[in-house]
Amino acid sequence: MTNSEADQAIAVTRITECLENGSADLDLSGLQLSTVPESLARLTTIKSLDLSANRLTALPEWLGNLTTLDWLDLRGNRLTALPEWLGNLTALTWLGLSGNQLTALPDSLGNLTALTWFYLYDNKLTALPDSPGNLTTLTWLGLSSNQLTDLPEWLGNLTTLKSLDLRRNRLTVLPDSLGNLTTLELLDLEGNGLTALPESLGNLTDVAWFGSDGR
Secondary structure (H helix, E strand, C coil), X not given: CCHHHXXXXXXXXHHHHHHHHCCCEEEXXXXXXXXXXXHHHHCCCCCEEECCCCCCCCCXXXXXXXXXXXXXXXXXXXXXXXXXXXXXXXXXCEEXXXXXXXXXXXXXXXXXXXXXXXXXXXXXXXXXXXXXXXXXXXXXXXXXXXXXXXXXXXXXXXXXXXXXXXXXXXXXXXXXXXXXXXXXXXXXXXXXXXXXXXXXXXXXXXXCEEECCCC
């Protein structure tokens, strides 16, 4: 049995155990999976799914049927794009997509209005679509180590944010609407090309950590 076959066997065993004991949590992280076992589709009441640190390049369409998921970890895979059906998972409160190779985000992400934690570190995003402006319950948004050159005005709509990480992008200016984020406690802008900051950031009186290259 090859290492790949052994890892698949471990994954199938964990899925079977989850089915048998009725667990709502499944950990398939670090198994070097290149595909997701189809037997996982039977876990229709699962709440938490960890597929991090694998070798996934695409996600099967049936994952969009697991609509009870509130925690989904896809960090550290090889995803280059996300399917539109991701927007079906409207119970999600935590979504980890860091450490992939994403260049764009689907518009359907705007359906995930229960999200409070959203991690997109270490991808290849150059711009953000308008639809995440609907995610007005977000408290943590991680966008560091991408290739963003500007930010949309809708970021100012995310008025429940406590942490916004924008380190190591290609930003030269910031939208004035960031000054609306008066609940922010952490704002990190280091590693960009900022030469000045908007005066509206003076409204962010609760920020305990403020990292910036701007002067």
